[in-house]
Amino acid sequence: MPGTYKDIQNITGLSLSTISKYFNGGNLREENRLSIEKAIEELDFTVNAFARGLKSRQSHTIGILVPDLSSTFNAIIMEQVCEILRSHGYGSIVCTCNGNQKAEKSSLSFLLDKMVDGIITIPMDETGKHLEEASKRGTPVVLIDHLAANFKTDAVIVNNQEAGHMAAREFILCGHRHIGIIAGPEDMDTMHLRCSGFLEEFQKENSRKAWVCRSGLSMEEGYDSVKKLLSAKHGITGLFCTNYELTLGAYIALQEMHKQIPNDISVIGFDNMLLSGILNPPLTMIVQPVKQIAVTAAELMLERLEKPDFPGTRIIELETQLLAGASVKPI
Amino acid sequence: MPGTYKDIQNITGLSLSTISKYFNGGNLREENRLSIEKAIEELDFTVNAFARGLKSRQSHTIGILVPDLSSTFNAIIMEQVCEILRSHGYGSIVCTCNGNQKAEKSSLSFLLDKMVDGIITIPMDETGKHLEEASKRGTPVVLIDHLAANFKTDAVIVNNQEAGHMAAREFILCGHRHIGIIAGPEDMDTMHLRCSGFLEEFQKENSRKAWVCRSGLSMEEGYDSVKKLLSAKHGITGLFCTNYELTLGAYIALQEMHKQIPNDISVIGFDNMLLSGILNPPLTMIVQPVKQIAVTAAELMLERLEKPDFPGTRIIELETQLLAGASVKPI
DNA sequence: ATATTTAAACGAAACGTTTCATTTTTAGTG
DNA sequence: CACTAAAAATGAAACGTTTCGTTTAAATAT
Numbered sequence: 062m063p064g065t066y067k068d069i070q071n072i073t074g075l076s077l078s079t080i081s082k083y084f085n086g087g088n089l090r091e092e093n094r095l096s097i098e099k100a101i102e103e104l105d106f107t108v109n110a111f112a113r114g115l116k117s118r119q120s121h122t123i124g125i126l127v128p129d130l131s132s133t134f135n136a137i138i139m140e141q142v143c144e145i146l147r148s149h150g151y152g153s154i155v156c157t158c159n160g161n162q163k164a165e166k167s168s169l170s171f172l173l174d175k176m177v178d179g180i181i182t183i184p185m186d187e188t189g190k191h192l193e194e195a196s197k198r199g200t201p202v203v204l205i206d207h208l209a210a211n212f213k214t215d216a217v218i219v220n221n222q223e224a225g226h227m228a229a230r231e232f233i234l235c236g237h238r239h240i241g242i243i244a245g246p247e248d249m250d251t252m253h254l255r256c257s258g259f260l261e262e263f264q265k266e267n268s269r270k271a272w273v274c275r276s277g278l279s280m281e282e283g284y285d286s287v288k289k290l291l292s293a294k295h296g297i298t299g300l301f302c303t304n305y306e307l308t309l310g311a312y313i314a315l316q317e318m319h320k321q322i323p324n325d326i327s328v329i330g331f332d333n334m335l336l337s338g339i340l341n342p343p344l345t346m347i348v349q350p351v352k353q354i355a356v357t358a359a360e361l362m363l364e365r366l367e368k369p370d371f372p373g374t375r376i377i378e379l380e381t382q383l384l385a386g387a388s389v390k391p392i
Numbered sequence: 393m394p395g396t397y398k399d400i401q402n403i404t405g406l407s408l409s410t411i412s413k414y415f416n417g418g419n420l421r422e423e424n425r426l427s428i429e430k431a432i433e434e435l436d437f438t439v440n441a442f443a444r445g446l447k448s449r450q451s452h453t454i455g456i457l458v459p460d461l462s463s464t465f466n467a468i469i470m471e472q473v474c475e476i477l478r479s480h481g482y483g484s485i486v487c488t489c490n491g492n493q494k495a496e497k498s499s500l501s502f503l504l505d506k507m508v509d510g511i512i513t514i515p516m517d518e519t520g521k522h523l524e525e526a527s528k529r530g531t532p533v534v535l536i537d538h539l540a541a542n543f544k545t546d547a548v549i550v551n552n553q554e555a556g557h558m559a560a561r562e563f564i565l566c567g568h569r570h571i572g573i574i575a576g577p578e579d580m581d582t583m584h585l586r587c588s589g590f591l592e593e594f595q596k597e598n599s600r601k602a603w604v605c606r607s608g609l610s611m612e613e614g615y616d617s618v619k620k621l622l623s624a625k626h627g628i629t630g631l632f633c634t635n636y637e638l639t640l641g642a643y644i645a646l647q648e649m650h651k652q653i654p655n656d657i658s659v660i661g662f663d664n665m666l667l668s669g670i671l672n673p674p675l676t677m678i679v680q681p682v683k684q685i686a687v688t689a690a691e692l693m694l695e696r697l698e699k700p701d702f703p704g705t706r707i708i709e710l711e712t713q714l715l716a717g718a719s720v721k722p723i
Numbered sequence: 724a725t726a727t728t729t730a731a732a733c734g735a736a737a738c739g740t741t742t743c744a745t746t747t748t749t750a751g752t753g
Numbered sequence: 754c755a756c757t758a759a760a761a762a763t764g765a766a767a768c769g770t771t772t773c774g775t776t777t778a779a780a781t782a783t
Contacts, residue, residue: 079761090749090760090761105528110445110506114768115440115768116768140461143488154484197436280667281666313670317671396768407734409733424731439769444769447772
């Protein structure tokens, strides 16, 4: 039903190879170029991606594999990545694996079967074992958020440990000695690093003490963690929250308990600049360069696609920033 | 590099058509089936989707086109839709258009060029003009959230007007006469219907009055709207928030102003059950059947793909629910 | 055992591009 | 104006499946 090169050929009288050249940026005589363009218009023609892919072995499609999209951070990263790839002519096939490692492996196969030219992923299985299937097929992989122990490939990460340090230094600077950490899951290395980074710096002096409350990643768990930490009466004067949802949950809990920030308790949040702006007083938080993470991941992929055998792997570590608000009080 | 039917042929001695039959569910002699399976194993074979698509004219890929993924509602709908499609063997190419109608049109073309078998979209352009390109190519379209004025096609919507009614009745029942509505943009028909539905019901009696505060969709604007509405001293005793982000922003603003819910002010929120559970007192809210919306949209699409010329269009309206909390006080 | 029906396997021709080795045309030179 | 070099157009052979009309093999009936 849709037109083909042959239809263009019938209209213009040009050969298939010339027409192909037109669509692939070769040199044509001006009159031929115009007559092809006229035919395209007339036919409402677009190149058949199947046939093109069959010859060129490229789909101009990237597989995106993430644990979920309910986490705002993931959703926004994905949104940005898709958009950038799109502006370079690449589509994004998105798969989530719901925190399930088995699903992660099968989603990867699924994506590869769809002939994606590359995979961008926030891996769950931190060994990276599942990714071997991609390299077996010669499909490049770019990691976001954390490296994979047994799979060397391009990656964009963030200095989570340093993020922890920064938060700790901020509390130290203001004289805090008793801090609660709303830490999230221990087996997730981003979260773990933020927490251990904090402790490393904070506990350099014995007079300072931190209480770690592990949980999942959700707002609800941030809420619960605050209730737990404060009811234990450790004499905590500050809270460090290690992702967006936890921060929000914690904030809501504090409001409910009528704890004034920062008079009753100081808070350092994580991730979301937007949130910082709206709260009053503005929340001091560690922010990740979300946009830049997405841009970098997309660029790593695009460059890798251009030079498939560029040697070595590039691991790009971006900086988190302490966005100073007014939620940490000197004591 | 990856194997082909021909390689399987060399190993098994069977013809290409027999091998094709194997992959397309025809009847084979048991021994042949086994020998093919052995060959597949040995070769690590997977069917080439380009070649298959070229013949079958199907990509087993659906295009998903939404305004953005930063809105939690959209992100979750998408996550679910992708997952369901995936479980039926369909990939999802996701495009966002950032609230930009020009981008919406070009994203649609982009998706069609990628040979998607169908389009599931939350349309921005409410005329649906841009969708004509899809039907010109015979690509089915399923709408979510709202219909398109000039484009009849399958759709999943929600009774937004009735949602407004419900909220109004709840306030009326509790004796409220002065309500503020945090309404979002007027030109977005979901938001508009929630608001107009509310007004329709609420203003049946002249003694009741509602103040509408229009804004964008973000948390920040929910926050600002509350400040505006309350500083105007209309004597408002309740607030109706018309989406998740606005609800959250409003809640934060109220907390900050030390307005107790529901003693100082009653609140009905929208969209997010999770939020309701965590807040204290639990927030009364109107919830959309998110999961069911996603399931229905995916099913409409899958069924349409199976019977491309099933006559008529199916418009499925799902019900919102009032989730009773304790944030509306009788006065 | 042979004839007949049914089921399974086969061969060849598409599907719509790209590519490479050739041929034709154009532009450039003495 | 013929002659060469460079640029553009050409034809044919892939790419890896599916499909359809036909042949061959297996199963059933005579």
